[in-house]
Amino acid sequence: MSVEATRPAVTLPKASGRERLRERSFRVLLIGCLVASVLMLGVLFFDVIRRGASEFDLQLLTSFPSINPAIAGLESALVGTLAIMAVCALFIVPVGVASAVYLEEFADRDRWYNRFIEVNIQNLAAVPSIVYGILGLAFLVHGPLSLGRVVLSGGLTLALLVLPVVIITGREAIRAVPPSIREGSMALGATQWQTIWKQVLPASIPGTATGVILALSRAIGETAPLILVATATFIAFNPTGPFSSFTALPLQILDWIRRPQDEFQVLAAAAILVLLVLLLSMNSVAIWLRNRYEQKW
């Protein structure tokens, strides 16, 4: 991988001018590929800020949706997003960490069902998000649980969607704890569970927390599954509990994008800014956690 190490030490015949030109243009071409992504990101941020800045204020955050763009805001969407994120976190933290502990510390890989669980998680990570919406619609909104189009349905749908992310990063964090820690603990007479609870889990918290935050930052921007499990009509009140109807930031953005008036397009850009600010701060916390608490063994 290291570029310096690959340079041959002996002197070889000099490359001809044409070859050098080819080498150089190839390098420029490759850099161009990366510049395209950087440029795209830059233009996207610039465009959204340019459009949305004028509406990006406190009034946006403290008003309810309205058909009058002058007074419309996204308070109910913001509170709705926070509510479904809370449900999502309450589900993915225990279930994700427990799955990761089981797969890393207990699962015997010679058993077919443990291998099946692993392959299954790999597969789930690549299932289109809208399919989770269909699952939520059939099992949570209608069907066996029949919760209706409420906060709990939305939160759980997103939780199932991002659960693989938590399990995969949680496993990596647990795997990074060196066996010597476990052996030391067990040699002092601790049981396997005491070792996991008192040594392995505390040592893996930074990695796991990073995974949970990344999972939530993926969930917060998901639109497609929520289209299926949230109410279509606009919601001008904050959710009051897990069984309350809700809307969410991405849904509010989608609603505004689809309205013809220009004022709503400006509101959509401002709402996107709110979403991006939330996302960037979550990611910064994740990066900070990773750098601050990452243990070198």
Added chain:
Amino acid sequence: MEAGTQAAGRGASGAIALGAPPRRGEKIIKGLLFTAAAVSVLTTLGIVASLIEETVSFFGDVGIFDYLFGTEWTPLFSDPQFGVIPLIEGTLLITAIALLVAIPLGIGSAIYLSEYARPSVRKVLKPVLEVLAGIPTIVFGYFALTFFTPIVLQDLLSLDVDVFNALSAGIIMGFLVLPTIASVSEDAMSAVPQSLRDGAYGLGGSRLQVSLRVVLAAALSGVVAAIVLGASRAIGETVIVLVAGGLVPSLGVDPTTPHETMTAFIAATAGGEVPVGSTGYKTIFAVGATLFAITLLLNVLSIGFVRRYRQVYE
């Protein structure tokens, strides 16, 4: 599983039995942990069950051949037609455009990051790709509709495209898929042993020759896995097409006109509060099952390719 066997040998299958015997209740804890791990299996079962139940019921109303080979998709008309071909064609068209953007840019980025970039440059550039991968698709949809179509395609390139069109949705979707292709390809290239590069340089190969003829060739199955995974992501992507691609299930391949994909149809129909049990409601599940089957096939293919290069080099 190949990756799994390296990590095994700890935990339950450890060779020496260290530690005290389990206390009472620890078996219950293990049972609870297993239950948590089983949630993901239940999720898969739930997905399959929900899709199958309504899909079977859908095929009670609509003939399976009419669905698979019909060329007209008008499920909500008074004289409904349920031919899924236009939706599949729209999906393939937009996926193809996305891949035309994402494959060269993604592989180019991967080669640069793996073979050319200094570690310090990599440290700056990789997070940019991660940020790109983390941007919500609704933001890309907004960008495609309000910036890329009117300003880049219509004004800058003066193309005669509709307000909603497959071209804009496809190109922007390419940037959504790009990080996936770049990062999976780069993993594969990094797994190519240094000795292969050293050997090629020793024979007088240039950086270009080594990158393309040795590293890219050796990492090919990983690169193919990346492309297949990228295709699967593009096929499953909903919101960009819903916002910027138009919702017209058309058969043509003209990318300047609106098209509808399977995902966009599901979102548009389900967002409209169709009554439970109606044929319209069932179409959500039938199209969802088709989508799930296609992406599952691609994911299994991709996992297979990754396994292949892991077997060779790790």
